Amino acid sequence: MTDQTARHRPGVSVSLQRLFVRIGVLPFLLVIALIVFSALSPRFLTSENLITVARQATYLAIVAMGQMLALLTGGFDLSVGKIIAITSVITAMVMAPLAAAHPDAVALTLTLGILAGVGAGTLVGVVNGVGVAVFNVSPFMMTLGTATISFGIALTLTSGVPVYGLPDAFGTIFNFTRIFDIPSPVYVTAGLFVVMYFLLNWTRMGRYFYAVGGNIKASRLSGISTRYYLFMAYVLCGLLAAIAGALLTARLETGEANIGASMPLDSIAACVIGGVSLRGGIGRVGNVVLGAIFIGLIQNGMDLAQIQSYLQEVVIGVLLILAVIADQLRQFVMLRLKD
């Protein structure tokens, strides 16, 4: 019983609108960015530079995939930056003395260091999960609180001084090694992406993340243990941030309490630009990774175009707001196109 007069717009505009509704704003932004930056700098579209972009974006991509889980369930995680910090500090503090005492037991040193660091980071996620799922603390306050606590612990442990003395193999394996010219962290990210894609699209847990964020009451009525899945979202988010923290430590070759400060907002930005709804229940992991790559691309392009870094912050902020406005527009267009 639809009224025909409602849709008499020309065909081209409608199909463009439909495309916009289907894929969102991100692909448009990516194309625009590619065109603009390759015009600004001839070095931009070289394979070496694109590999650099991939390497730079890889940490944000991992964190953003974790952040996505928190967003899907209708919350967010402001502690991802400090999870990175505490992972870095603990990893380094376990590795450095082990490396000094047993220079030959490299494999053991790396394993123990990474396990300890990633374990510590994940523990922050566990605390977040307990707070949000069991005690119903708002995700904002909970993760803000644990962020502060983690940062305090990381600073106390190191007295604010970087931790040196990591085994060379750490940086070699997890940063410098290239296979087919592509740096190792990119492979780690790709592997995590595959795992996340499978988790979100092919497992019960993934489906429940979407359902809980989409409508927690309906999920409960459908027999889903909503607390458990809320909890798991923050644990997995913590785990992913911690993995990013370990990789960053390998890259810097020191344990630092002062890294990851921009991660919470950048990761939320990557998710939102990638079409994840801040109200929960909607988002695709592929687009989130694209969102992270887009932010990396913008930063790299502006570096090449010699735009100073303070100004870059302004550009990123503007893009984030534009992406949200574009998403509102998309909702509007979607309703208008609705059959």
Place this chain on the structure above:
Amino acid sequence: MELAATTLAPAESVGAAEAPTPVLRADGLSMQFPGVLALDRVDFELKPGEVHVLFGENGAGKSTLIQILAGVYRPTEGRLEFAGRPVELQGVHHARTLGISAVFQEFSLVPTLNVEENLFLGAEVTRHGVLDKVELHRRAEAILVELGFPLRARQRIHDLTRAEQQMVEIAKAFCTQLSVLILDEPTASLTDREAERLFVMVEQAKKRGVGIIYITHRMSEIRRIGDRITVLRDGKRVATLAVAEADDERLLQLMTGRVISQVFPKIAHRPGTPLLQISNLTTTEHTVKDFSLSVHAGEVVGLAGLVGCGKSEVGRACFGLERILSGRIVFDGRDVTGQSARKMLDRGAFYLPPDRREEGLVMARNVRENISLPWLGARFSHFGVLDRAKERTTVRDLARRLNLQPRNTEADLERFSGGNQQKVLLAKGLVSTVKLFIFDEPTVGVDVGTRVAIYEFIRDLCEGGAGILLISSDLPEILHLTNRTYVMYRGERRAELAGEEITQDRVLSNFFERAQA
């Protein structure tokens, strides 16, 4: 059908004869929403001092019409006249300055502010730019006393019950100089004593020449205060008639466009073994008090009563959604008192919540994911990995069985009409073998076609041997579908009626407070 033949010309006996100019007149109002023509060239007329009842199913266009008259929407076509002069309402505020006030079902109160702050919101009395709180308080108290509402002006809205909030809404409408008052099912959450007080107020307003547009489903109220009735169906005006000429049969037929026998299927009840036995149930919040009920396999049992009488809570308690103070719930021979929704689903009970957007469906996800959601663990996954092929075929079969329109199980729920969303909700209960269905208001906000489809499903389920508990505020539904019916009043069991005893009078007489001895 020649139903539209009844014209706008009022019956002579009706209305205030001394004022021939209608206070409000609508000429050919149409309202086009994306994809939906909610209102189709509707004429409407309201005379001063009359109570004009709007009657029709959910989705017939009543809400859209009153929202246009209250200035919420602007019609896509048609003209409005206010007191004989053409007018284009610029918004709710504009309507209010003309004296058109509306009390909608969705309240427009600020929960964190108190009663008096809400009453005068946007119309505060100030002295030199400073709030004159003393004066505001005095006026608020005066209005509450005049209306006889048991409210205090300084109570916070947040702390009030739904009925009390309703009273604040009504009081708010009476704060301004009224010429048109629009009431959208105002008694839905009032006790009958409160309702009676409201009727007295309405009478007083009538005497002052206020025109009143009144939406209700209750025949008794129509007879109590109505002068004329306009019946809407599918966005069109079907008829306008005087209350005196309208009997229940006629109205129902006008409303649905069919005779009753076409709407309600005959159900062959064959009560078998007891499935659900509730004994002496009392909830922690005392919404249900010492309530007992039983449902057998192969029968439809009704649970009737006013909104807020506790009938919903009985269903919810069975699903672990209400905390239980005392009493026992036995399902299929096992004590399930306080069991979780998961356990109940696994045992073969399914609960269909009344508000599909609020509790029933994940609106942002597609049909497939919604239908399979309760059964992912039991039916569609192995060791946590989804069997998406099986999920897809099962859901497609169900979509076909329920005649889902459009037949696209991958489309987001937002793209479906209310009736089809309700079908999706129903389909959630059809994935697995379910022995007991608890339907809480299964036909709220759906069109006649879907209504009929849902009733036929209830029949099929019942005749297939399932037990059905039908919780409903829709009286015809209770009268025509149930084998036995319990009536609740304020959390307590008022009556149990069986077979021939289930008549309109007997059910209704138990809805309300009994006359005091």
